[in-house]
Structure formats: structure tokens, C-alpha cells
Amino acid sequence: xxxxxxxxxxxxxxxxxxxxxxxxxxxxxxxxxxxxxxxxxxxxxxxxxxxxxxxxxxxxxxxxxxxxxxxxxxxxxxxxxxxxxxxxxxxxxxxxxxxxxxxxxxxxxxxxxxxxxxxxxxxxxxxxxxxxxxxxxxxxxxxxxxxxxxxxxxxxxxxxxxxxxxxxxxxxxxxxxxxxxxxxxxxxxxxxxxxxxxxxxxxxxxxxxxxxxxxxxxxxxxxxxxxxxxxxxxxxxxxxxxxxxxxxxxxxxxxxxxxxxxxxxxxxxxxxxxxxxxxxxxxxxxxxxxxxxxxxxxxxxxxxxxxxxxxxxxxxxxxxxxxxxxxxxxxx
Amino acid sequence: xxxxxxxxxxxxxxxxxxxxxxxxxxxxxxxxxxxxxxxxxxxxxxxxxxxxxxxxxxxxxxxxxxxxxxxxxxxxxxxxxxxxxxxxxxxxxxxxxxxxxxxxxxxxxxxxxxxxxxxxxxxxxxxxxxxxxxxxxxxxxxxxxxxxxxxxxxxxxxxxxxxxxxxxxxxxxxxxxxxxxxxxxxxxxxxxxxxxxxxxxxxxxxxxxxxxxxxxxxxxxxxxxxxxxxxxxxxxxxxxxxxxxxxxxxxxxxxxxxxxxxxxxxxxxxxxxxxxxxxxxxxxxxxxxxxxxxxxxxx
Numbered sequence: 001x002x003x004x005x006x007x008x009x010x011x012x013x014x015x016x017x018x019x020x021x022x023x024x025x026x027x028x029x030x031x032x033x034x035x036x037x038x039x040x041x042x043x044x045x046x047x048x049x050x051x052x053x054x055x056x057x058x059x060x061x062x063x064x065x066x067x068x069x070x071x072x073x074x075x076x077x078x079x080x081x082x083x084x085x086x087x088x089x090x091x092x093x094x095x096x097x098x099x100x101x102x103x104x105x106x107x108x109x110x111x112x113x114x115x116x117x118x119x120x121x122x123x124x125x126x127x128x129x130x131x132x133x134x135x136x137x138x139x140x141x142x143x144x145x146x147x148x149x150x151x152x153x154x155x156x157x158x159x160x161x162x163x164x165x166x167x168x169x170x171x172x173x174x175x176x177x178x179x180x181x182x183x184x185x186x187x188x189x190x191x192x193x194x195x196x197x198x199x200x201x202x203x204x205x206x207x208x209x210x211x212x213x214x215x216x217x218x219x220x221x222x223x224x225x226x227x228x229x230x231x232x233x234x235x236x237x238x239x240x241x242x243x244x245x246x247x248x249x250x251x252x253x254x255x256x257x258x259x260x261x262x263x264x265x266x267x268x269x270x271x272x273x274x275x276x277x278x279x280x281x282x283x284x285x286x287x288x289x290x291x292x293x294x295x296x297x298x299x300x301x302x303x304x305x306x307x308x309x310x311x312x313x314x315x316x317x318x319x320x321x322x323x324x325x326x327x328x329x330x331x332x
Numbered sequence: 333x334x335x336x337x338x339x340x341x342x343x344x345x346x347x348x349x350x351x352x353x354x355x356x357x358x359x360x361x362x363x364x365x366x367x368x369x370x371x372x373x374x375x376x377x378x379x380x381x382x383x384x385x386x387x388x389x390x391x392x393x394x395x396x397x398x399x400x401x402x403x404x405x406x407x408x409x410x411x412x413x414x415x416x417x418x419x420x421x422x423x424x425x426x427x428x429x430x431x432x433x434x435x436x437x438x439x440x441x442x443x444x445x446x447x448x449x450x451x452x453x454x455x456x457x458x459x460x461x462x463x464x465x466x467x468x469x470x471x472x473x474x475x476x477x478x479x480x481x482x483x484x485x486x487x488x489x490x491x492x493x494x495x496x497x498x499x500x501x502x503x504x505x506x507x508x509x510x511x512x513x514x515x516x517x518x519x520x521x522x523x524x525x526x527x528x529x530x531x532x533x534x535x536x537x538x539x540x541x542x543x544x545x546x547x548x549x550x551x552x553x554x555x556x557x558x559x560x561x562x563x564x565x566x567x568x569x570x571x572x573x574x575x576x577x578x579x580x581x582x583x584x585x586x587x588x589x590x591x592x593x594x595x596x597x598x599x600x601x602x603x604x605x606x607x608x609x610x611x612x613x614x615x616x617x618x619x620x621x622x623x624x625x626x627x628x629x630x631x
Contacts, residue, residue, distance in 0.1 A: 073455040076477075076484035103458015126508075127411045129436035136439075137462075148508035153412070176552075177410050180453060181505040182476045183545075186554060186627035189620065191476055194455060218626055221538045237505075241536040243515040243547065250511055250536055250547070326508065332521045 005301040006267055006274050009067065009166060010290050013045045013279035018055045018066075020283045025294030028065040030098060031055065031279070037085040038069045039122055040279045041196030053092045065095040071120035072196045073101045073179075083107050090115045098144065099123075100179055105138040118142040118166070122179035122193070128160045135163065142166055144275065147174050151262065151327045155269035164272040169259040170289055170313070171277020173325045175252045176237055183236035187218040199235040230254045230320050256317025257325040260296055265327075267300070285316055339568050339595045341588055342370040342495060344578040345406035345431070347503070347548055349381050349528040356388040358579070363392075363399040366585045367592040370574065371396050374406035374423065376433055376451070378510070378549045379416045380525065393428075402429075409433040409451040409506045410550070431472070443467045450474050450497065451506065460485055464492045471495070472576065475502040475558070478624040479566065486571030493573045498560040499587055500578025501533065501546050501553040502618070502627065511547045520550075531581040543616075544628075556618035556628060559608060561594050562601040563622060583611055 010026035012018035021029045032038025034046040047055060056066045068089040074082045082104045089097050090112045097115060099105050100122035108117055121144040125131045134140045142164035145154060158165055168174075176183070184198045185191040192198040205216045215223045215234040222239030225231040232238035232254035241250040259266065259274070266274070276289055292313055314320065343362060346355065362368060373393065375382045396403050405423050408416055411434045420437050424430055424444070432438045433449035447470040454460050454471050463471070472495040473482060486494040512534060513523035527534075533546035533553055546553040557580070560567065564575065575595070577588055590607055593599035599607075605617070620629030 073453050074458070076456045076481035079456055079458055101453065101456070101459060102462050103456050103460075106458055106462045123435075124410075125435065127417065127434070127436045129411070129417060129439040130434065133435050133439040137466075149412075175509050176505040176507045180451060180474075182474075182502075182621075182627065183504050183552065185476055185621070186502075186504055189624070189626035189629070193453065193476065220542070220544060221540045224539050240539050241545065242539060242541075243534055243536050246515075247539050248515070250515060251507075251509075251552075332519065 005297045006263065007166075007272060008290070008293055008297060009273050009275045011276055011279040011281070011286060012055065013040065013281070014283070015047065015051045015055055017279070017283050017286045019058055020286045021290050022059050022062050022064045024287050024290035026064055026290055028067055028095070028273070029055075029059060030067040030069050030275075032069040032071075033085050033088070035081055035085075036194065036196045037072055037082050039071050039120075039192065039196045040069075041072075042201065042280055045279060049088050049092065052088070052094070056093050060093070067096045067098055067118065068094045069098040069120065070104060071098050071100040071122045073122075073193045074103065075194050079103060079107070083111075086112060086115070096141070105134065105140070109138045113139075116141050118144060120144055120179070121146055121168075124177045124179045126177070128157060131157075131161050131163070135161075142272065146178055147257065148177070148326050150332075151265050151269050154266070154271065154327075158270035165270070166273040166275050167259075167266060167271050168257060168325075169263075169266075169274035169276060169293065171257050171275075172232075173252050173255060173257045173323060174237070181237070184217070187220045187236060189218075199233065204234055253321075255321045255323050258313055258317055258322040259324055259327055260293065260313065262324060262327055263296060263300060264305075289313060289316055336568055337573055339564070340369040340574050341367065341591055341595070342574050342576045343368050343372060343584070343588070344497065344500070344576045345372040345374055345376045346579045347377055347501075347551065347553070348531055348533055348579075348581070349378075349384070349525060349549065350531055350581070351528065352384050352388055354531070355385050356392060358584075359392045360395055361585060363395045363401065366588040368401060368577070368588050370402040370404060372404045372406045372431055374431075376406050376409050376449075377506070377551045378527070379408060379413070379419065380523070381527075381549075382419065404429045404431050404447055406431040406449065407433050407437045409449070409503075410508065411436040412508065438463070438466060441467060445469045447472065447495075450503065454485070455481065457485060460489070460492070464489065468492055470574065472497070472574075475504075476621050476627070479563070479570065479622050480624065482567065482572065482622075483570040488571070494571055495574035495576055496560070496567055496572050497558060497578055498564065498575040498591065500557055500580050501555070502558045502578075502621070503551060503553055504545070504627075505552045507550045507552075510550050511552065512549045515547060554618055554627060556616040556630070557612055558619060558621075559605060559617040560619055560622060561591070561604050561608070563619065564591075564594055564601065580612075582613070586611055
């Protein structure tokens with residue numbers, strides 16, 4: 001086996017997706033419990049304790065690590081499920097937990113000092129002093145960087161903090177500072193930060209009007225599009241709004257993030273791991289994306305220099321179009 | 333209510349980009365006329381705006397303090413550049429109480445007493461206790477927090493006081509990208525501070541014509557004003573001592589007087605809500621988050 005180029009961290013929304021990701025060559029998979037303790041609390045997804053234990057056995061037997069995301073923010077008086085999730089992840093033999101809330105981090109640090117802690121993107125740590133706060137207080141070993149930084153900014157940050165980082169390589173483009181966006185709860189009353197579901201399906205409706213599709217979240221219209229027109233799942237930041245009399249995708253176009261063509265740049269910047277998003281996506285998606293990234297990373301590890309073509313992933317990106325997100329344009 | 337410490341009114345940091353003159357005039361009037369106890373001063377949204385007010389800053393602080401008001405320095409909600417970190421370090425070194433709005437600021441404060449602003453997630457006792465241990469003496473609770481949770485977090489800890497936003501547009505998100513520039517077809521680096529065109533932010537409508545959000549540079553706010561007047565008594569009993577009025581381009585002195593009258597029992601809350609309506613134009617009122625509903629609801 002060739003030396004590892006970058007660790008490939010892959011989504012496991014279900015036990016079947018976990019096995020698919022492991023079989024397709026994931027170095028690590030991440031998953032969550034079937035409740036509000038993780039940021040993908042959607043119906044039909046996630047793991048119970050037994051499934052997690054079985055998933056870990058399957059992954060470990062194939063030299064793949066399992067990271068458990070417990071990355072929402074407990075409500076006042078209700079930290080029990082989050083603490084239990086940390087205890088259960090530790091007991092099941094998880095390789096790390098991915099945490100965001102200061103209270104949960106504090107609990108995990110005190111109760112399970114030997115359990116490796118990663119800082120979730122939900123903690124929105126986009127600068128060196130923030131990362132230092134989490135490292136000094138909670139001995140965090142890895143930080144998942146917000147997808148708002150350019151490659152240059154990522155490189156500078158890594159040089160200063162000198163610790164493991166994980167960056168988003170494939171998935172959606174998140175323009176907001178994650179973990180502190182209240183747009184979805186403003187429209188639905190359900191909180192992504194504490195209940196783990198942005199734009200919950202129970203509040204999404206599609207209706208046809210004059211031959212066009214209207215998508216709504218809660219009672220609020222987020223988009224209107226023709227058949228065949230690219231459109232994203234109706235989260236508030238992917239909606240169409242009117243400002244100064246002009247309708248536009250004010251926050252972000254319906255477009256997916258794909259960093260496969262800049263993997264050497266990310267490696268050069270000092271990145272440790274690549275995160276593939278998509279715990280809410282199908283097993284076929286997981287197989288396709290993980291396989292493609294595995295092949296690209298193996299080729300790069302063997303000295304291939306040319307940028308990797310990304311054509312085979314076009315069908316998997318949001319809205320069928322892709323961008324390198326903030327990595328090149330930096331949103332400046 | 334007699335056993336409670338007196339409720340205090342605070343003026344949150346100005347979130348919009350007003351001209352230096354408008355800012356100066358605004359704060360001097362607040363100093364002279366508004367029944368406000370604490371004024372938060374400083375840029376929360378975009379560091380490019382900071383130089384605008386710098387020449388007047390010291391004079392305004394002096395005037396506010398001479399008028400008996402506590403001045404607290406607010407800091408950026410999303411810190412990225414080295415220059416922004418240096419600015420925060422300078423503000424900390426300035427000696428005034430600082431409101432931290434990014435965990436970076438908490439780290440740079442290194443245990444000194446400070447206020448934790450509403451952009452840092454303190455949703456539960458665990459986060460509260462940890463931050464109090466690191467020097468937090470006041471916590472401004474996140475706008476999303478329902479009354480039930482406020483009651484639990486704000487109960488019984490003499491080391492820390494709590495603050496809740498009771499008036500003005502509620503901040504919903506911060507971002508790296510500038511939506512004000514984007515709405516004008518500009519990049520962030522070449523924005524020419526176009527956010528200064530909209531003294532109450534830029535209204536974003538849904539495509540079927542409902543006013544829904546307010547764009548303020550890299551920040552997104554509610555379109556409606558949160559109005560917590562009927563809830564003031566319950567919040568006080570729950571342990572909230574400070575009530576934040578977020579500056580809007582309207583008669584904030586009158587708004588402050590109205591809130592003071594309700595807190596002091598000189599005015600009925602429901603009557604005050606009606607008095608408030610003509611002061612705020614056609615902007616709807618919201619209070620859904622506090623009542624555990626969608627934020628844009630009005631109960």
C-alpha cells in the first residue's frame with residue numbers, strides 16, 4: 001500500500017453507508033447517534049448503540065477509523081443525551097468524538113481524557129486564537145476548519161497552530177459561520193444548533209404553480225424554478241431573495257463544493273484530512289464519491305502530478321454544478 | 333419584584349454602517365437624553381468600517397461616561413485576519429470592559445473579566461460554567477434561546493449577570509462573504525462600503541414579495557424588530573438583569589424611555605407595544621424565539 005497522501009474522512013449516515021464507505025476506501029468514517037446530538041438529525045438516518053458497535057467492528061477490521069459526531073449544542077437543563085452519547089461512543093471504541101459545545105467538550109475532557117476529541121466545524125473556529133482556546137482547554141487534537149477560508153488562509157492558519165486540520169473537500173458550500181446560524185429556526189422554530197436539522201423535511205413543501213416549482217420552508221417561499229433548472233434543497237441560505245427590486249441567489253448559488261482538482265494545494269498547505277460531506281445522501285453517492293477520491297489520492301501518493309479530472313462527480317454535486325468554494329476566490 | 337436588583341437598560345453595539353457624523357450625533361443624544369445604563373460601543377460586523385468612527389471615539393466615550401453611563405467595548409463576531417486580532421488586543425489593552433463576540437476574543441482576554449456577547453453559543457449550564465470560570469461576568473444570551481432555557485441558565489449564580497436583547501432586529505448569522513456587496517454586484521475587497529447606503533440595513537424579500545430578512549454587510553438580521561415588553565417581568569424574575577436595545581435608525585431615545593417606563597411600572601406593557609408601533613414604521617414585531625416558536629412569529 002502506498003503512503004497516505006491525505007486522510008479521507010467519509011460520511012456514514014446509515015450502517016449500509018458506513019460499509020459502502022469502508023469498502024470504497026475510506027480512511028475514516030464519521031457518523032452520529034439517532035437523535036438531536038448530531039447535526040444531521042434527519043428521519044431514517046444515523047446509528048443506535050448496537051449499530052455503532054457493529055460499524056466500528058466492521059471498520060476496524062478493515063483498518064478504517066470511526067469518528068462520532070456529537071456536534072450540536074445541548075439545551076439548558078438537557079445535556080443528558082449529549083453526555084450519554086459521549087459515554088457510549090467511548091464505550092463502543094470510537095476513535096474520536098467530534099464536538100462543538102463548550103459544555104460537552106468540558107464533560108468529555110473530564111470524563112474521558114483518553115478519548116480523542118476533534119473540534120467540529122459547528123464550533124466555527126476560523127482563527128488561531130479560537131483554535132488555541134479549544135486546544136488549551138480541551139486538548140482538542142484536530143480542528144475541522146470552516147469552509148470559508150482560502151487555501152492561503154488555511155496554510156497560514158496551519159503554520160501558526162501546528163495541529164491536525166480537516167477541511168471540506170466535497171459537499172455543499174456553506175457561506176454562513178456554521179453553528180451560529182439561526183436562519184432556519186427563524187423560519188421553522190426548529191434549531192439546527194440544538195436540534196440538529198437545518199431546513200427539516202417536515203417543514204419543506206414543493207408546489208407546482210403555472211408550470212414552475214415553488215419551494216417553501218415553513219410558510220416562507222424560498223425559490224421558484226422551472227423544470228430542469230438547477231435548484232438546491234431549500235435551506236434558507238440557498239434561497240432566492242429580492243433586494244433592490246432584483247431577484248437573486250443572495251447568499252449562495254445552487255452549486256456544490258468539489259475540491260478534487262486542488263488536492264495537491266491542500267496537501268501543500270499542510271492539511272491532514274479531507275472531509276466528504278453527505279450523511280443524508282444515498283449509499284450510491286457514498287460509493288461514487290469515496291471511490292473517486294480514493295483513486296485520486298492513491299494516484300497522487302504514487303507521484304502523479306497532474307490535476308485530477310472531476311467529471312465523474314458532476315452528477316453528485318448540489319444543483320449539478322460545482323465550485324472550489326472559498327478555496328480560490330476566498331470570498332474577498 | 334422588590335427583591336430583584338434593579339433592571340438595567342443597555343444599548344447594544346450599532347450594527348449598521350452609519351457615517352461618522354451620524355454616529356457621533358446619535359451617541360451624544362443618547363448620552364444627554366436616554367435613560368440607558370450601559371452603552372456597547374464598537375464594530376461587530378466588518379473591520380473595514382472601523383476607521384470611520386475612530387476620530388470621534390474617545391470624545392463619545394468621555395461624554396457617555398460623564399453622563400454616568402457604563403461603556404463596554406464590543407468586538408468582531410467573526411475574526412479572521414491578523415489585523416483584526418491586533419485590533420482586539422488593542423481594545424483589551426485599552427482597559428474598558430470588553431464584550432467578546434468570537435471565542436478568539438475570550439482567548440485573548442486570558443481570564444480578565446469580560447462580557448460574553450450573543451454571538452458566542454451559551455445555550456446551557458455547562459458552557460456557562462466554563463466561561464464564568466474563564467472570567468465572564470455577564471453573558472448576553474443567544475437570540476434563539478427560549479424563555480424556559482433562559483430560566484435555567486440565568487438561575488442562581490452570583491458570579492455572573494445575564495442580558496437579553498429586548499428591542500431591534502435580531503442577528504441571525506455572520507459570514508465571510510459580504511451580501512451587501514454581492515447584492516450590488518461588487519466583491520468584498522471592492523465594496524466601497526456600500527452597506528452605508530442603508531441605515532437600517534437592506535431588506536430582502538421573498539420572491540413572492542414578503543419582507544423577510546435584513547442584510548447588513550456580512551451579517552443577516554431579522555426583518556422584524558424583536559419586541560419584548562410583555563415579557564420583561566418574567567425575564568427579570570428568571571434572573572435576567574440587563575435588557576438590550578439594538579440601535580436602529582429611529583427615535584431610540586423614545587424607545588429607551590418607553591422600556592424604562594414599563595420596567596418601572598409607569599406604563600402597561602401592552603399599551604407600550606402600541607406606542608412603539610408608530611415609532612418603527614411598518615416593520616412587524618417578532619418574539620417567536622423567546623416563546624419557543626419560529627423566530628418571526630409574534631405572540
